[in-house]
Amino acid sequence: xxxxxxLCKANxxxxxxxxxxxxxxxxxxxxxxxxRHEWFHLQCVGLKRKPPEEVWFCPECKLQQ
Ligand SMILES: [Zn+2]
Ligand SMILES: [Zn+2]
Numbered sequence: 001x002x003x004x005x006x007l008c009k010a011n012x013x014x015x016x017x018x019x020x021x022x023x024x025x026x027x028x029x030x031x032x033x034x035x036r037h038e039w040f041h042l043q044c045v046g047l048k049r050k051p052p053e054e055v056w057f058c059p060e061c062k063l064q065q
Contacts (some may be wrong), residue, residue, distance in 0.1 A: 011026050015027065016059070032061040 012024045016039040025043045028050060040058055042048065 009036055017044050018058075019044050028056055030058040030061055031055045032057050032064070 015021065016023055016027065017037055019041065022043070023039070024041065026049075027039045028042055028045065028047060029039050030037065033057060037058065037060075042050070045058060
């Protein structure tokens with residue numbers, strides 16, 4: 001009876017990042033708990049590799065601080 005609902009959920013892709021795309025490549029997580037996106041593609045936030053800092057904030061959250 002919930003087959004339609006489950007079908008919709010299966011097709012629903014979680015969107016991340018400021019670009020609102022699915023997950024691909026290397027992702028970096030924002031450490032601000034209220035972050036709108038939480039996960040970002042490295043290239044979208046201007047990074048070439050994982051940031052060396054253990055705590056990382058995305059550009060949006062950096063502006064909030
Ligand atoms: Zn992105
Ligand atoms: Zn953030």
